[in-house]
Each structure stands twice: as structure tokens, then as C-alpha cells.
Amino acid sequence: DAGVTQSPTHLIKTRGQHVTLRCSPISGHKSVSWYQQVLGQGPQFIFQYYEKEERGRGNFPDRFSARQFPNYSSELNVNALLLGDSALYLCASSLGADTGELFFGEGSRLTVL
Amino acid sequence: QQQVKQSPQSLIVQKGGISIINCAYENTAFDYFPWYQQFPGKGPALLIAIRPDVSEKKEGRFTISFNKSAKQFSLHIMDSQPGDSATYFCAPYYNYGQNFVFGPGTRLSVLP
Known part of the structure; x- marks a missing residue:
């Protein structure tokens, strides 16, 4: 069975631009969460979506937004990119909204110049 | 702000030695205590987890010890192998807010 898939794997943007990252969860999983992992640090929670509804939001500015589609895939959008947005963006899926185990993808590496 | 600290x-x-990694947390609302393992270029993967109603859980070479009163839990890796070389994150979780709070990570190197 396919795991969590993310695209693109790597991308380079300049300050002020916009980026869209995509995630397909494991088949049957209805919850998708997004995390930001800066080099050398632990992942930080950005959003959780369950059944197309936002269930949780971390301490990130409004430049960050996300949505979940009827097939449970998800997009993370970041507007007005800053140098500090350079990070690995991880998507994780889980069976339900409150299930303990997260299954992570390999991430999208964003570099902002 | 929620604080989760790891040491070392x-x-x-x-190779063959015991690796011990500790995690300390502040929020007493946490009710699920996992350890995640991350290899370079990969996303984190669940290694082992414990609920607060037990003090210890063992799965193969990996053991979690949980001390609720001290607000700490630890990961013990017995008979450590070079393939265990990775970064380990504790990530306590609580239902309200539906998110995991990851620690800063511990980089483990097991020498052959």
C-alpha cells in the first residue's frame, strides 16, 4: 500500500512569492496534519484537517493556510514567503481526528532566497 | 507555551550498548506519549508509545518508562545497533488542540 505522498519534494522560491504544497494521505485515512521542521529542530504543528474541516491550528501567521479535499488529499499554501519559511514541510495522515499514530510523508523541502 | 525538553x-x-533518551514535559493534560524515529531525508516514524495508565512498555529492544509525577518519560534502546543511528523525538499528545508537541530531538550515533 502506498504511504503518505507529498509533492513537490524540493522547491526554491524567492521572498514575497507564494507556494502550494500537496499531500495524499494513506488510503482510508481521513485526517491530515501539516508540520514545519526547521533544520536541526523538531516538527512544529501547523494545521490538522479532518473530514474537510479544520480541527486544529498551530501558532503560525495567517500567511499559512490549508484545505482538505473530498478525497482527503490536502494542500498547504504559504503567501508572501519570508526567508524564515525555509524548512521541511511534513504532511502526516491518521485514521481519525484523535488517533494517536501519525504516518508521515518524506516532506517537501522549501528554500526561500 | 507548551514546553517539551529532551536530553541529551x-x-x-x-554497538551492543544501551541508549537512553529522556523527555520532560510541562502540560499535565498530555495523555499519549510516543517516540518517533527520523532518518535523514525521511519523515518521522512512530517507534513506540505509551498511555499514562502504565509505567513501562517494551517492544523488542525498545522500552518506554513513564513517570507521571515527575512529568518525564524515557526511551531505552537495548543492544543498540548501527542501524538505530537516527534522530529521536518525543512527541506528547493531548486531545484538546489535536496536535503532537515534538521535542527538539536527540541525535543518536551507534558506532560499529
């Missing part, structure tokens, strides 16, 4: 920051162990 990095750890070097000889």
Missing part, C-alpha cells in the same frame, strides 16, 4: 541533545553509543 546528542548521544554516541557503542
Whole structure:
């Protein structure tokens, strides 16, 4: 069975631009969460979506937004990119909204110049 | 702000030795205590987890010890192998807010 898939794997943007990252969860999983992992640090929670509804939001500015589609895939959008947005963006899926185990993808590496 | 601390920051162990990583948290609402393992270029993967109603859980070479009163839990890796070389994150979770709070990570190197 396919795991969590993310695209693109790597991308380079300049300050002020916009980026869209995509995630397909494991088949049957209805919850998708997004995390930001800066080099050398632990992942930080950005959003959780369950059944197309936002269930949780971390301490990130409004430049960050996300949505979940009827097939449970998800997009993370970041507007007005800053140098500090350079990070690995991880998507994780889980069976339900409150299930303990997260299954992570390999991430999208964003570099902002 | 929720605080999750890990120690040590990095750890070097000889093959066959015991690796011990500690995690301390502040929020008493946490009710699920996992450890995630991350290899370079990969996303984190669940290694082992414990609920607060037990003090210890063992799965193969990996053991979690949980001390509720001290608000700490630890990961013990017995007979450490070079393939265990990775970064380990504790990530306590609580239902309200539906998110995991990851620690800063511990980089483990197991020498052959």
C-alpha cells in the first residue's frame, strides 16, 4: 500500500512569492496534519484537517493556510514567503481526528532566497 | 507555551550498548506519549508509545518508562545497533488542540 505522498519534494522560491504544497494521505485515512521542521529542530504543528474541516491550528501567521479535499488529499499554501519559511514541510495522515499514530510523508523541502 | 525538553541533545553509543533518551514535559493534560524515529531525508516514524495508565512498555529492544509525577518519560534502546543511528523525538499528545508537541530531538550515533 502506498504511504503518505507529498509533492513537490524540493522547491526554491524567492521572498514575497507564494507556494502550494500537496499531500495524499494513506488510503482510508481521513485526517491530515501539516508540520514545519526547521533544520536541526523538531516538527512544529501547523494545521490538522479532518473530514474537510479544520480541527486544529498551530501558532503560525495567517500567511499559512490549508484545505482538505473530498478525497482527503490536502494542500498547504504559504503567501508572501519570508526567508524564515525555509524548512521541511511534513504532511502526516491518521485514521481519525484523535488517533494517536501519525504516518508521515518524506516532506517537501522549501528554500526561500 | 507548551514546553517539551529532551536530553541529551546528542548521544554516541557503542554497538551492543544501551541508549537512553529522556523527555520532560510541562502540560499535565498530555495523555499519549510516543517516540518517533527520523532518518535523514525521511519523515518521522512512530517507534513506540505509551498511555499514562502504565509505567513501562517494551517492544523488542525498545522500552518506554513513564513517570507521571515527575512529568518525564524515557526511551531505552537495548543492544543498540548501527542501524538505530537516527534522530529521536518525543512527541506528547493531548486531545484538546489535536496536535503532537515534538521535542527538539536527540541525535543518536551507534558506532560499529
